[in-house]
Amino acid sequence: xxxxxxxxxxxxxxxxxxxxxxxxxxxxxxxxxxxxxxxxxxxxxxxxxxxxxxxxxxxxxxxxxxxxxxxxxxxxxxxxxxxxxxxxxxxxxxxxxxxxxxxxxxxxxxxxxxxxxxxxxxxxxxxxxxxxxxxxxxxxxxxxxxxxxxxxxxxxxxxxxxxxxxxxx
Amino acid sequence: xxxxxxxxxxxxxxxxxxxxxxxxxxxxxxxxxxxxxxxxxxxxxxxxxxxxxxxxxxxxxxxxxxxxxxxxxxxxxxxxxxxxxxxxxxxxxxxxxxxxxxxxxxxxxxxxxxxxxxxxxxxxxxxxxxxxxxxxxxxxxxxxxxxxxxxxxxxxxxxxxxxxxxxxxxxxxxxxxxxxxxxxxxxxxxxxxxxxxxxxxxxxxxxxxxxxxxxxxxxxxxxxxxxxxxxxxxxxxxxxxxxxxxxxxxxxxxxxxxxxxxxxxxxxxxxxxxxxxxxxxxxxxxxxxxxxxxxxxxxxxxxxxxxxxxxxxxxxxxxxxxxxxxxxxxxxxxxxxxxxxxxxxxxxxxxxxxxxxx
Numbered sequence: 012x013x014x015x016x017x018x019x020x021x022x023x024x025x026x027x028x029x030x031x032x033x034x035x036x037x038x039x040x041x042x043x044x045x046x047x048x049x050x051x052x053x054x055x056x057x058x059x060x061x062x063x064x065x066x067x068x069x070x071x072x073x074x075x076x077x078x079x080x081x082x083x084x085x086x087x088x089x090x091x092x093x094x095x096x097x098x099x100x101x102x103x104x105x106x107x108x109x110x111x112x113x114x115x116x117x118x119x120x121x122x123x124x125x126x127x128x129x130x131x132x133x134x135x136x137x138x139x140x141x142x143x144x145x146x147x148x149x150x151x152x153x154x155x156x157x158x159x160x161x162x163x164x165x166x167x168x169x170x171x172x173x174x175x176x177x178x179x180x
Numbered sequence: 181x182x183x184x185x186x187x188x189x190x191x192x193x194x195x196x197x198x199x200x201x202x203x204x205x206x207x208x209x210x211x212x213x214x215x216x217x218x219x220x221x222x223x224x225x226x227x228x229x230x231x232x233x234x235x236x237x238x239x240x241x242x243x244x245x246x247x248x249x250x251x252x253x254x255x256x257x258x259x260x261x262x263x264x265x266x267x268x269x270x271x272x273x274x275x276x277x278x279x280x281x282x283x284x285x286x287x288x289x290x291x292x293x294x295x296x297x298x299x300x301x302x303x304x305x306x307x308x309x310x311x312x313x314x315x316x317x318x319x320x321x322x323x324x325x326x327x328x329x330x331x332x333x334x335x336x337x338x339x340x341x342x343x344x345x346x347x348x349x350x351x352x353x354x355x356x357x358x359x360x361x362x363x364x365x366x367x368x369x370x371x372x373x374x375x376x377x378x379x380x381x382x383x384x385x386x387x388x389x390x391x392x393x394x395x396x397x398x399x400x401x402x403x404x405x406x407x408x409x410x411x412x413x414x415x416x417x418x419x420x421x422x423x424x425x426x427x428x429x430x431x432x433x434x435x436x437x438x439x440x441x442x443x444x445x446x447x448x449x450x451x452x453x454x455x456x457x458x459x460x461x462x463x464x465x466x467x468x469x470x471x472x473x474x475x476x477x478x479x480x481x482x483x484x485x486x487x488x489x490x491x492x493x494x495x496x497x498x499x500x501x502x503x504x505x506x507x508x509x510x511x512x513x514x515x516x517x518x519x520x521x522x523x524x525x526x527x528x529x530x531x532x533x534x535x536x537x538x
Contacts, residue, residue: 043274046280069313072317072320081323140368
């Protein structure tokens with residue numbers, strides 16, 4: 012069987028995603044978990060680049076790798092306690108977590124198996140930036156990113172207001 | 181003007197005659213990677229030499245002058261010294277993160293380095309969201325610095341890393357907004373198209389007032405982004421010994437050092453590409469003979485000359501201004517640069533809408 016370069020790259024990225032996802036939840040040190048998460052996000056961005064969707068890949072890098080992970084690391088640095096005394100997790104909690112994980116996996120597998128994805132095709136070339144911009148700012152069918160972002164700004168204002176009221180002395 | 185794609189196409193043709201498709205691609209990946217890394221190392225060494233000489237002249241000294249003529253081989257000798265040094269293992273650190281951090285920093289800087297159009301036909305990564313990709317990959321470096329500071333198990337390193345994180349996140353806003361101003365003007369994010377559009381006048385001149393403001397803001401924010409003086413609080417040697425890379429030794433320290441210089445080069449090249457026309461020669465519309473004469477100078481030389489000027493300005497900053505305090509640093513960004521930038525963006529939109537540019 013002939014394996015193309017595209018497939019090789021995909022398998023490497025997929026292996027990184029799977030491996031680092033498992034490591035992220037099994038490691039005992041919180042900063043290492045954040046680092047493994049960073050690798051997962053990198054590899055996901057790699058898959059977007061492989062699909063020729065460089066805009067989404069770059070967004071993934073800025074927002075998740077450059078933004079959210081930095082935020083995580085920052086908050087870990089500011090609040091970090093001594094890592095050597097991790098309390099043991101109760102058996103009931105382990106059981107509940109296991110059930111939740113299994114249920115989540117079952118739903119995901121069920122949907123992936125039953126959903127018809129249609130024939131997949133890699134269109135050559137990148138998406139023009141014009142089309143992305145119009146889709147982001149448009150008001151047509153399925154184009155509701157602008158109102159969504161407005162609502163998120165409103166929510167942010169609410170959060171800031173809430174903190175301000177709560178912290179008033 | 182000489183087009184470098186002739187050379188790359190010829191290499192591609194040669195390889196295709198001998199090898200099957202997938203092996204051609206693999207060989208080309210390896211070749212490009214080698215070229216990028218060699219170029220990266222050489223530029224870093226040259227920059228370190230230039231920095232030491234410029235610093236020396238500002239302080240009325242001679243600078244390196246023993247190794248080779250005019251001390252030209254000094255930074256090469258330093259590199260070999262650094263390569264042969266021991267990597268000291270520090271006790272009570274998270275060894276995995278401690279060893280990983282320099283690589284994250286250097287990978288981010290190499291990726292950003294790969295986006296730059298050096299000369300006509302000499303560009304490696306050319307997405308149609310090129311500028312955005314460049315900002316995205318250069319923002320990864322912060323994670324490496326934060327990890328380095330945390331995993332060193334040293335208070336100075338931690339404080340240095342926190343300062344660095346706060347500083348880089350803040351100034352990234354200014355960089356993004358000033359670049360966005362120019363993206364509004366050029367109407368594209370692809371670096372090769374941005375350069376091509378400047379064939380009859382660089383953006384700094386065509387965009388007049390808003391472009392000039394964006395250029396100044398970009399230079400200030402770019403200097404801060406590379407953690408260089410007067411914004412070098414993360415490694416303020418008089419208070420924090422060396423900030424986040426205090427505990428590093430040998431080549432791991434070398435990676436931080438290289439990345440710092442190369443980030444300066446990347447900042448200068450982006451300034452060149454977006455404001456000063458990249459490798460495009462100086463063209464004045466109507467002056468045919470002058471334009472033809474300018475075209476005789478190779479495009480690579482134009483690029484290097486412009487970058488050298490910008491780098492000299494950045495070095496001039498460092499050896500002229502005293503270091504800022506952390507509150508002054510953050511005030512400068514959030515109270516001055518950011519509002520100026522936002523107003524400037526609006527001004528640029530007006531200029532573009534009413535076509536007030538040249």
